[in-house]
Amino acid sequence: MxxxxxxxxxxxxxxxxxxxxxxxxxxxxxxxxxSPPPPGMTEEVRPLAEVAQPGEYLPEPLVGQRVETAGRWIPGDFIVVSARVNDGVEGYWVTGQLRLADTAEPTSVAVAVGWTADRATAEAAASALSEEAAADPDALVEISGRLISDEGPALPPPGADPEEITRMSPAALLSRWHDTEGLSVYRPYVTSWEALGGLDDISSPAPEEGGxxxxxxxxxxxxxxxxxxxxxxxxxxxxxxxxxxxxxxxxxxxxx
Missing domain, CATH: 1.20.58 (Methane Monooxygenase Hydroxylase; Chain G, domain 1)
Structure with missing residues (x-):
């Protein structure tokens, strides 16, 4: 040796x-x-721009953070997302493109504005919200809700409608949005605290606090x-x- x-x-x-x-x-x-995040940090409502920036991934401690922001809806960009479970019941979300106010360049965030168990109701709500936005495209709205990580796009199952969106992915929604030239988009999305268009509130409980x-x-x-x-x-x-x-x-x- x-x-x-x-x-x-x-x-x-x-x-x-x-x-x-x-x-x-x-x-x-x-x-x-x-230095773990303090208990209840996600329940403090913070401005969206303080929590995340366009194009950036959402850090784990901030997933589910309650945020607030303001902007205007883009007409025609209210899209139905299927396979959304609300308190154990599968249904549909209606989502919209919110063009944020007071940004140096065009910036948008995807917002889930409400849930319903019926597709026809979801499509009717999406159509009504688009008409309302088209009637007053400069109307400023304030949104408060939880900031959630992008689920990532996915192909529909075999035999399903190829246009069906089954995952909440701003990247997938962006491909269907209008007025996107030079647009910056947030990777995470917001689930609205209060439903719009006569839909039900989205069940979005506080995330579990890790050790x-x-x-x-x-x-x-x-x-x-x-x-x-x-x-x-x-x-x-x-x-x-x-x-x-x-x-x-x-x-x-x-x-x-």
């Missing part, structure tokens, strides 16, 4: 184990949040510690096997 090649292997094992130990320490640092310990990261930290120990074990096992083979060869030579 004290031969140059095995001492070189030991040095390599020390380097590998050091890298694993550093990764374990990094995971351990991420596993324990030393200060991320157990998955803690598990990863333990894994890296095991890997560091395994690097030493591999060196010891290889060196011992080589030594035992040499001893056997010497014994065979002596016996012959």
């Amino acid at each position: 004290l031969r140059p090649q095995w001492l070189g292997m030991l040095a390599l094992s020390l380097i590998v184990a050091g890298v694993f130990a550093w990764l374990g320490q990094w995971q351990l640092g991420n596993a324990i949040d030393t 200060a310990v991320n157990w998955l990261n803690l598990f990863y930290a333990a894994e890296w510690a095991v890997f560091a120990g395994f690097a030493f074990y591999m060196w010891y096992r290889l060196a011992r096997d080589a030594w035992e083979k040499e001893v056997e060869d010497l014994e065979d030579a002596a016996a012959s």
